[in-house]
Amino acid sequence: xxxxxxxxxxxxxxxxxxxxxxxxxxxxxxxxxxxxxxxxxxxxxxxxxxxxxxxxxxxxxxxxxxxxxxxxxxxxxxxxxxxxxxxxxxxxxxxxxxxxxxxxxxxxxxxxxxxxxxxxxxxxxxxxxxxxxxxxxxxxxxxxxxxxxxxxxxxxxxxxxxxxxxxxxxxxxxxxxxxxxxxxxxxxxxxxxxxxxxxxxxxxxxxxxxxxxxxxxxxxxxxxxxxxxxxxxxxxxxxxxxxxxxxxxxxxxxxxxxxxxxxxxxxxxxxxxxxxxxxxxxxxxxxx
Amino acid sequence: xxxxxxxxxxxxxxxxxxxxxxxxxxxxxxxxxxxxxxxxxxxxxxxxxxxxxxxxxxxxxxxxxxxxxxxxxxxxxxxxxxxxxxxxxxxxxxxxxxxxxxxxxxxxxxxxxxxxxxxxxxxxxxxxxxxxxxxxxxxxxxxxxxxxxxxxxxxxxxxxxxxxxxxxxxxxxxxxxxxxxxxxxxxxxxxxxxxxxxxxxxxxxxxxxxxxxxxxxxxxxxxxxxxxxxxxxxxxxxxxxxxxxxxxxxxxxxxxxxxxxxxxxxxxxxxxxxxxxxxxxxxxxxxxxxxxxxxxxxxxxxxxxxxxxxxxxxxx
Numbered sequence: 001x002x003x004x005x006x007x008x009x010x011x012x013x014x015x016x017x018x019x020x021x022x023x024x025x026x027x028x029x030x031x032x033x034x035x036x037x038x039x040x041x042x043x044x045x046x047x048x049x050x051x052x053x054x055x056x057x058x059x060x061x062x063x064x065x066x067x068x069x070x071x072x073x074x075x076x077x078x079x080x081x082x083x084x085x086x087x088x089x090x091x092x093x094x095x096x097x098x099x100x101x102x103x104x105x106x107x108x109x110x111x112x113x114x115x116x117x118x119x120x121x122x123x124x125x126x127x128x129x130x131x132x133x134x135x136x137x138x139x140x141x142x143x144x145x146x147x148x149x150x151x152x153x154x155x156x157x158x159x160x161x162x163x164x165x166x167x168x169x170x171x172x173x174x175x176x177x178x179x180x181x182x183x184x185x186x187x188x189x190x191x192x193x194x195x196x197x198x199x200x201x202x203x204x205x206x207x208x209x210x211x212x213x214x215x216x217x218x219x220x221x222x223x224x225x226x227x228x229x230x231x232x233x234x235x236x237x238x239x240x241x242x243x244x245x246x247x248x249x250x251x252x253x254x255x256x257x258x259x260x261x262x263x264x265x266x267x268x269x270x271x272x273x274x275x276x277x278x279x280x281x282x283x284x285x286x287x288x
Numbered sequence: 289x290x291x292x293x294x295x296x297x298x299x300x301x302x303x304x305x306x307x308x309x310x311x312x313x314x315x316x317x318x319x320x321x322x323x324x325x326x327x328x329x330x331x332x333x334x335x336x337x338x339x340x341x342x343x344x345x346x347x348x349x350x351x352x353x354x355x356x357x358x359x360x361x362x363x364x365x366x367x368x369x370x371x372x373x374x375x376x377x378x379x380x381x382x383x384x385x386x387x388x389x390x391x392x393x394x395x396x397x398x399x400x401x402x403x404x405x406x407x408x409x410x411x412x413x414x415x416x417x418x419x420x421x422x423x424x425x426x427x428x429x430x431x432x433x434x435x436x437x438x439x440x441x442x443x444x445x446x447x448x449x450x451x452x453x454x455x456x457x458x459x460x461x462x463x464x465x466x467x468x469x470x471x472x473x474x475x476x477x478x479x480x481x482x483x484x485x486x487x488x489x490x491x492x493x494x495x496x497x498x499x500x501x502x503x504x505x506x507x508x509x510x511x512x513x514x515x516x517x518x519x520x521x522x523x524x525x526x527x528x529x530x531x532x533x534x535x536x537x538x539x540x541x542x543x544x545x546x547x548x549x550x551x552x553x554x555x556x557x558x559x560x561x562x563x564x565x566x567x568x569x570x571x572x573x574x575x576x577x578x579x580x581x582x583x584x585x586x587x588x589x590x591x592x593x594x595x596x597x598x599x600x601x602x603x604x
Contacts, residue, residue: 003481015461
């Protein structure tokens with residue numbers, strides 16, 4: 001009953017007395033060039049409620065985008081790590097994060113949560129796109145910038161309850177051109193399913209460099225660890241012998257001196273899918 | 289049916305007949321349907337709005353500069369043309385002087401207001417028509433709105449589509465304009481319990497065209513032209529930020545956010561969804577679009593915070 005009463009209250013607030021339920025359509029038509037704005041957020045209602053329960057609230061949608069150029073020819077004429085691409089990646093991540101921070105501070109936020117990370121690496125440029133929701137404490141003094149994190153609001157609340165705190169995005173990348181096989185190797189491997197050591201080694205080299213850079217980036221922000229690391233590895237679009245490895249996560253540190261147990265309660269969910277005996281497929285299998 | 293010039297209240301005759309039969313339809317899942325009933329919202333009809341529009345990414349007349357310079361041609365003094373108030377325009381000038389006829393001596397980032405207006409018109413028509421159907425059913429609001437834009441017949445005709453389930457709230461006052469929201473079921477219930485009233489769906493598209501000048505052109509082509517005389521004198525270093533692209537990318541997002549905020553008044557945008565795309569329209573030139581949509585909601589009571597949540601480990 002309480003919910004129904006609240007729904008009726010909400011409808012009253014949405015009406016003309018509440019001040020213009022004019023459809024968005026009408027204001028969108030003139031490009032929406034009039035009026036002033038309120039809070040914007042890409043958080044779900046669950047995330048918003050959870051953040052409030054932890055003493056935080058959304059402020060504004062913020063973004064940081066950076067494209068860095070890579071000179072022509074760097075992928076073709078060498079083997080080993082492509083320093084220019086690696087430097088372009090690092091520069092672009094750094095600049096995009098700085099722009100995101102500027103946006104957050106301008107909006108009056110203390111941190112950015114749920115950052116979506118777009119990474120594109122082409123022959124001649126690296127594009128890094130970061131966007132998320134700036135958040136601030138519901139109570140307290142003037143906000144000072146504290147963190148950028150790709151953790152969801154749920155993960156953020158869990159992390160902080162355990163005594164840990166996000167600091168920033170830690171990222172590392174490496175792009176390695178694998179050497180060609182010698183004619184002898186090529187001939188020896190024909191007609192066999194066998195490992196291609198030149199490509200495996202290139203991938204391993206890229207991985208070590210990328211992971212090392214990510215950890216160094218975490219250490220530079222005084223993080224004790226990096227959580228929710230996401231990896232992107234495999235062939236780069238720049239060529240068949242170019243292996244890429246990108247690692248990115250959120251640097252965290254322990255703020256309370258020691259880890260606090262969140263003492264989870266164990267539950268057996270009753271809405272899980274039940275394993276079922278599939279008579280139909282058994283029948284069809286027996287007739288084959 | 290709403291016309292492009294002036295939205296009206298009339299519906300097609302067939303739609304009027306269908307909606308007056310008494311039986312209702314709904315686009316809600318069974319779970320959302322039962323949640324709606326729990327909230328005192330009765331489905332009254334599955335309402336839709338469509339608008340089919342001729343569509344081009346290029347303006348038929350004027351070409352370059354028509355979007356911001358009143359038709360001024362390339363190199364013809366694009367800052368001289370009349371600009372719409374608040375329209376985004378930035379210019380870049382080549383640091384090299386005259387090199388050749390093919391050299392990109394000027395570059396510009398500019399907002400394609402005509403494209404933004406076309407999109408706003410198509411989206412508004414579809415949404416307004418959907419709302420009109422709900423109004424004719426006596427609905428209080430529309431929940432679970434789904435909208436899209438897609439090519440209909442070839443590349444030059446696109447369809448804007450909005451649909452949702454019209455609901456009537458028991459014992460609630462009838463609104464002149466029913467509310468609309470992308471949310472339904474439990475998510476809507478939680479929104480209201482948290483103290484936010486759904487007002488309307490809001491969406492916008494911003495579009496920026498970037499015509500690269502020589503430096504941007506070199507950078508996007510991977511060229512290191514002029515490195516020997518330094519970047520300060522117009523040389524392009526191998527690795528570095530592509531400033532013109534970065535400015536355009538930031539501008540397209542800023543414009544989308546400003547538009548949405550302008551539609552909100554003092555309300556709040558909840559569950560925003562931002563999508564960005566770009567197309568290369570020539571060597572070193574880009575067309576960048578950003579759509580931003582979400583739920584306009586209005587606080588109607590003091591925020592009702594959740595008790596501290598209980599962490600659980602599922603054993604299934």
